[in-house]
Amino acid sequence: MAPLPISSIRVGKIEDVQELIKSKPNKVPERFIRESNERGVIVSLKTQHHHHIPVIDLSKLSKPHTHDDFFFEILKLSQACEDWGFFQVINHGIEVEVVEDIEKVAKEFFEMPLEEKKKYPMEPGTVQGYGQAFIFSEDQKLDWCNMFALGVHPPSIRNPKLWPSKPARFSENLEGYSKEIRKLCKRLLKYIAISLGLKEERFEEMFGEAVQAVRMNYYPPCSSPDLVLGLSPHSDGSALTVLQQSKNSCVGLQILKDNTWVPVLPLPNALVINIGDTLEVLTNGKYKSVEHRAVTNREKVRLTIVTFYAPNYEVKIEPMDELVDDETNPCKYRSYNHGDYSYHYVSNKLQGKKSLDFAKILN
Numbered sequence: 001m002a003p004l005p006i007s008s009i010r011v012g013k014i015e016d017v018q019e020l021i022k023s024k025p026n027k028v029p030e031r032f033i034r035e036s037n038e039r040g041v042i043v044s045l046k047t048q049h050h051h052h053i054p055v056i057d058l059s060k061l062s063k064p065h066t067h068d069d070f071f072f073e074i075l076k077l078s079q080a081c082e083d084w085g086f087f088q089v090i091n092h093g094i095e096v097e098v099v100e101d102i103e104k105v106a107k108e109f110f111e112m113p114l115e116e117k118k119k120y121p122m123e124p125g126t127v128q129g130y131g132q133a134f135i136f137s138e139d140q141k142l143d144w145c146n147m148f149a150l151g152v153h154p155p156s157i158r159n160p161k162l163w164p165s166k167p168a169r170f171s172e173n174l175e176g177y178s179k180e181i182r183k184l185c186k187r188l189l190k191y192i193a194i195s196l197g198l199k200e201e202r203f204e205e206m207f208g209e210a211v212q213a214v215r216m217n218y219y220p221p222c223s224s225p226d227l228v229l230g231l232s233p234h235s236d237g238s239a240l241t242v243l244q245q246s247k248n249s250c251v252g253l254q255i256l257k258d259n260t261w262v263p264v265l266p267l268p269n270a271l272v273i274n275i276g277d278t279l280e281v282l283t284n285g286k287y288k289s290v291e292h293r294a295v296t297n298r299e300k301v302r303l304t305i306v307t308f309y310a311p312n313y314e315v316k317i318e319p320m321d322e323l324v325d326d327e328t329n330p331c332k333y334r335s336y337n338h339g340d341y342s343y344h345y346v347s348n349k350l351q352g353k354k355s356l357d358f359a360k361i362l363n
Contacts, residue, residue, distance in 0.1 A: 054080035059091035078195035085290030108167035149215040208312035230294030237345035238276035238308040250300035284319035313339030
């Protein structure tokens, strides 16, 4: 989340989707309508078969490493990272009140008048503030979504002007929530290291002062959900991403599994975790980032809170020696500075896994 505004970018008129449904509830402007091969599908709990992506019980991973429960759960984690790139965590130890508090202020923020939210604008070419990110031209299709994104840690990536004074306790709740998510990411990376046969501190030692950012996504109802997308297909540039979906939200997340868009139904009190591009590179492709997108619903709002956790911008990223073998598993990605990849990622529109071409060694 480092880049500065790119003043030459012309993004055209970006209509606020919450305002759109107030003024023209049955109209979808042309700029939101996708080509037929890109469109989402209407997700209905009655008609769709929902896939429960792998579920990892962190209480079992808290047991001694010699315990059978620990061994089998590490095996499940390894398979989840290798086969899916997505999993849910239960018994993660984050208090329900912490989760409810961040949901409450996020919902209150999006429900404020537009003039209030506009005090924290996402300037073209940046990914912090309120608006739509990853827009780089006047004819680019728009997502049916309002976003509010902030750099959280280290303090140097924060833009204090964008931290809202309303709703009350927004900053306090976000700080508390982010500390808990940071602890969770560190735990998960320890277990992922063990699943790879590495020493458990491997990632923490490598990442330095890890970068953490949050994005809140608000998907209002859409009268024609089959014509639009809530969020364009993409993989994440992070190491790990943590998704929290607010209570009573409709299903909206879809992941690309075996060339099919699979809807994901979050379990109550679970968090959805996905592998980002950075871990794909570090593991030399053993654990892959997975393309995902969001679709909308005709009647229900969907609110998500997404945390991105990644190495410090100064860290050199390359496949780890332990996971490269010249004969059986040659190096697939080049060495690069994480800050350079982060800049590349946020300077381009979301387009599947195209961003990762930056790192690939082309034969």
